Amino acid sequence: MDRLIEWLKKEGGLRVIDEPLDVELEIPHVAYLEVKKGEASRPLLFTRPVWRAKGIEYDMPVLMNLYANQELTRKILGRHPDEVAVGIEELMKLKPPKGLKAKLQMLPKLLKLKNVFPKRLKFKGECQEIVIPKEEVDLDALPILKTWPEDGGRFITMGQVYTRSLDGTMQNLGMYRLQQYDKKRLGMHWQIHKDASHFFDQYRDAGKKMPVTVCLGGDPLYIWCGQAPMPHGMFELLLYGFIRGKNAQLVKSLSNDIYIPRDVDIVIEGSVDPAAMEVEGPFGDHTGYYTLPEPFPVMEVQTVTMKKNPVFPATVVGKPPLEDKYMGWATERIFLPMLKPMAPDLIDYNMPENGVFHNLILAKMEVHYKGHAQQFMHAFWGVGQMSFVKHAVFVGKEAPELTEYEALTRHILDRLDPEKILITQGIVDQLDHSSPQTLVGGKLGIDATGPKVPRAIEEHLSDQLLLEKAQALAPEVRALKQYMTDTANPITVIAIEKKRSAKATIDALEPLSRYIAVLVVVDTINNDLENPYMLLWRVVNNIDAQRDIFLQPFIAIDGTNKNSLDGYVRLWPGDTHCDEAVLERLREKRIIDLDETLIRKWGLLPFDLYGDKGMD
Structure with a gap:
C-alpha cells in the first residue's frame, strides 16, 4: 500500500x-x-x-x-473506460479464423487472453x-x-x-x-x-x-x-x-x-x-x-x-454525488458492449448518479419500427442487474448526448406523450423503500423517440400567479416553481405540507390543467424547489410507478414521503443527515470548509423552507 x-x-x-x-x-x-x-x-x-x-x-x-x-x-x-469497452466488444465479436493468414492475425489477441x-x-x-x-x-x-x-x-x-x-x-x-x-x-x-x-x-x-x-x-x-x-x-x-x-x-x-x-x-x-x-x-x-x-x-x-x-x-455512502459516481461511470462505459447483444440497436446509455443508478436509466437507440422502444424496455428489465432499474427513458439517435442533461431534458419534454408511457411491475432492488412490498414494485418506461408533440398547456402563468391559483384550490401547497416552460410539456413542481394524500392534492388541482402539463409533488421538509439535482434524487427514490404516477388530467408524479395517508404500511426510512455538532467541530478545526449554501445544496442537515415551522 x-x-x-x-x-x-x-x-x-x-x-x-x-x-x-x-x-x-x-x-x-x-x-x-x-x-x-x-x-x-x-x-x-x-x-x-x-x-x-x-x-x-x-x-x-x-x-x-x-x-x-x-x-x-x-x-x-x-x-479511458471506453477503450476498455472497445477491447471487450472486439473480444465478443471474435470468430474462428479461416486460413493461415487469419489465424496468424488473431494470434496476438489470443495471447493477450492468457x-x-x-x-x-x-x-x-x-x-x-x-x-x-x-x-x-x-x-x-x-x-x-x-x-x-x-x-x-x-x-x-x-x-x-x-x-x-x-x-x-x-x-x-x-x-x-x-x-x-x-x-x-x-x-x-x-x-x-x-x-x-x-x-x-x-x-x-x-x-x-x-x-x-x-x-x-x-x-x-x-x-x-x-x-x-x-x-x-x-x-x-x-x-x-x-x-x-x-x-x-x-x-x-x-x-x-x-x-x-x-x-x-x-x-x-x-x-x-x-x-x-x-x-x-x-x-x-x-x-x-x-x-x-x-x-x-x-x-x-x-x-x-x-x-x-x-x-x-x-468509502462513504449517502446522498449523491459520492465516490460511487465515478466507479459507476467506469462500469457504465465498460459494460455497454455487453448490453448490445440483447439490444442491438442500442447506441448508448447513461445512469445519472442522482438517479441512484438503478432508479433511472437514459438510453439512446436507433428506432426501426413502432414499439421498438417498448421492446427495449422489457429487454432491459429482463437481464441481470438491469432488471432492478425502476425508470427508463428512451430517446432516438438525433437526441443530444445523454450527459447533456439540460438539453436532453428539453428534448424529452418536447416528445413526452402519455400514450407512450408504459407502467408495469417487476423486480426492484432490495434497498428500494418506496414500493408497497419488498423486492417487487412498479416500473416506468418513457418512449421519447418520436417527433415533437403539440404543446400540452393552453396558457403559461408566472410562478406567483399559478401558486395563488393552486393555493386557492389546495391550501396545503406552500411553494411552486416551473421548469422548462418553453417546451411542449413544462414541469411544475409544488411543495406541500402534507395533511392528506398527495393524490388528493393532485385531484384538487385538476381545474388548473390548462396551465399544467407535468406536475411533481414533494414535501416541504428537506426539499428546495430551486435545486433540480436533489429534486430528481428525491423523486426517483420516492415513487412507485403503479401507485404514484397519474396520466390524467395531466401527468402527475407523487414524490412525497409515503405514510398511512397513502395506504402505505411499511416503515418509511429517513434521509441520511450529518451530525451538526460534528460538522461544527470539524469546521472549527479547519478540517472542512462549510457554509449555509453547501448545507442546503447537498441536504446535509434537516430543513423546511416552506412549512409553517422551520427545522433550522
Missing part, C-alpha cells in the same frame, strides 16, 4: 490529514464533503484515526475517496505476513467506521467479499456492507439477488457452513471489480486481468480453500452458519436513505492476516 500512497500523492493530489479524528462520524463526514467537490475532489489519508468511545488510538491509517474524480478513475484503470485468468500461487502472499489466530482476533483493532448518526454500529464499507460455490466450481467477488457485531462477528449484507446469496442457499440446503474471506486494500481495481455486474458464474477478477493485461495473482486463504489476491492489506477469514441469522442495520446507504433493520447471515471470524504496515480503505 506504500506504493499506492506515493502514487496517489503524485497522480491524485492525495490530501494527508494528521489531526486525530474519530472513526465514528468525523472521518466519514470529512470524506462525504470532499467528494462533493466534483473534479476538484481528492483522495484522503487519515494518519491518526481514533475511537474515542473506547479510548483506542490506531496506528493503521484510513484511506478514503480512492475514486475521487473521473480523471483519477481513468488513471486507476490505466486508460493474462485474463487469475493465477493461483503455491506460496503465501504479502497479505499473510502477520497472522492473528482465532483466540486473539479482535475486530475493534481495525479502524472500522460509523458513517451516520442513526447507523446500527460500525461497518466495513470497502470489503472485497470472496465466496465459492458448494461444489467449488465457481468463485465470486462482491462488495457488501459488513456490520461489526462484536470482536469476532460480521454481518453479511449480501442481497437476495447476488451470487454470494445463491452460494449461501447451496450451503444451507446441504446443512453445511459456508466459507467466506473478506479482503481490504491492495490494487484499487479489486474494489471496482467487486461491484462490477458480471454475468452469473463469472469470476470478477477476470476483469482485472483483462484491464491490467496481467493475471491477478492469488494465494489460498489460511483457513479455507478460497483464493484471494496476494497483495491486499488485510484479510478476514471465517464461515457463515446458514442456520444463524441476526438483525443487521439500520444503515445509511447509497440511496441517501437509511435501510431498515433486517435479518442477514453472520460471519464467525476464524483468523485475520495482514501486511506489515497495512492501510485500511473505506
Whole structure:
C-alpha cells in the first residue's frame, strides 16, 4: 500500500490529514464533503484515526475517496473506460479464423487472453505476513467506521467479499456492507439477488457452513471489480486481468480453500452458519436513505492476516454525488458492449448518479419500427442487474448526448406523450423503500423517440400567479416553481405540507390543467424547489410507478414521503443527515470548509423552507 500512497500523492493530489479524528462520524463526514467537490475532489489519508468511545488510538491509517474524480478513475484503470469497452466488444465479436493468414492475425489477441485468468500461487502472499489466530482476533483493532448518526454500529464499507460455490466450481467477488457485531462477528449484507446469496442457499440446503474471506486494500481495481455486474458464474477478477493485461495473482486463504489476491492489506477469514441469522442495520446507504433493520447471515471470524504496515480503505455512502459516481461511470462505459447483444440497436446509455443508478436509466437507440422502444424496455428489465432499474427513458439517435442533461431534458419534454408511457411491475432492488412490498414494485418506461408533440398547456402563468391559483384550490401547497416552460410539456413542481394524500392534492388541482402539463409533488421538509439535482434524487427514490404516477388530467408524479395517508404500511426510512455538532467541530478545526449554501445544496442537515415551522 506504500506504493499506492506515493502514487496517489503524485497522480491524485492525495490530501494527508494528521489531526486525530474519530472513526465514528468525523472521518466519514470529512470524506462525504470532499467528494462533493466534483473534479476538484481528492483522495484522503487519515494518519491518526481514533475511537474515542473506547479510548483506542490506531496506528493503521484510513484511506478514503480512492475514486475521487473521473480523471483519477481513468488513471486507476490505466486508460479511458471506453477503450476498455472497445477491447471487450472486439473480444465478443471474435470468430474462428479461416486460413493461415487469419489465424496468424488473431494470434496476438489470443495471447493477450492468457493474462485474463487469475493465477493461483503455491506460496503465501504479502497479505499473510502477520497472522492473528482465532483466540486473539479482535475486530475493534481495525479502524472500522460509523458513517451516520442513526447507523446500527460500525461497518466495513470497502470489503472485497470472496465466496465459492458448494461444489467449488465457481468463485465470486462482491462488495457488501459488513456490520461489526462484536470482536469476532460480521454481518453479511449480501442481497437476495447476488451470487454470494445463491452460494449461501447451496450451503444451507446441504446443512453445511459456508466459507467466506473478506479482503481490504491492495490494487484499487479489486474494489471496482467487486461491484462490477458480471454475468452469473463469472469470476470478477477476470476483469482485472483483462484491464491490467496481467493475471491477478492469488494465494489460498489460511483457513479455507478460497483464493484471494496476494497483495491486499488485510484479510478476514471465517464461515457463515446458514442456520444463524441476526438483525443487521439500520444503515445509511447509497440511496441517501437509511435501510431498515433486517435479518442477514453472520460471519464467525476464524483468523485475520495482514501486511506489515497495512492501510485500511473505506468509502462513504449517502446522498449523491459520492465516490460511487465515478466507479459507476467506469462500469457504465465498460459494460455497454455487453448490453448490445440483447439490444442491438442500442447506441448508448447513461445512469445519472442522482438517479441512484438503478432508479433511472437514459438510453439512446436507433428506432426501426413502432414499439421498438417498448421492446427495449422489457429487454432491459429482463437481464441481470438491469432488471432492478425502476425508470427508463428512451430517446432516438438525433437526441443530444445523454450527459447533456439540460438539453436532453428539453428534448424529452418536447416528445413526452402519455400514450407512450408504459407502467408495469417487476423486480426492484432490495434497498428500494418506496414500493408497497419488498423486492417487487412498479416500473416506468418513457418512449421519447418520436417527433415533437403539440404543446400540452393552453396558457403559461408566472410562478406567483399559478401558486395563488393552486393555493386557492389546495391550501396545503406552500411553494411552486416551473421548469422548462418553453417546451411542449413544462414541469411544475409544488411543495406541500402534507395533511392528506398527495393524490388528493393532485385531484384538487385538476381545474388548473390548462396551465399544467407535468406536475411533481414533494414535501416541504428537506426539499428546495430551486435545486433540480436533489429534486430528481428525491423523486426517483420516492415513487412507485403503479401507485404514484397519474396520466390524467395531466401527468402527475407523487414524490412525497409515503405514510398511512397513502395506504402505505411499511416503515418509511429517513434521509441520511450529518451530525451538526460534528460538522461544527470539524469546521472549527479547519478540517472542512462549510457554509449555509453547501448545507442546503447537498441536504446535509434537516430543513423546511416552506412549512409553517422551520427545522433550522
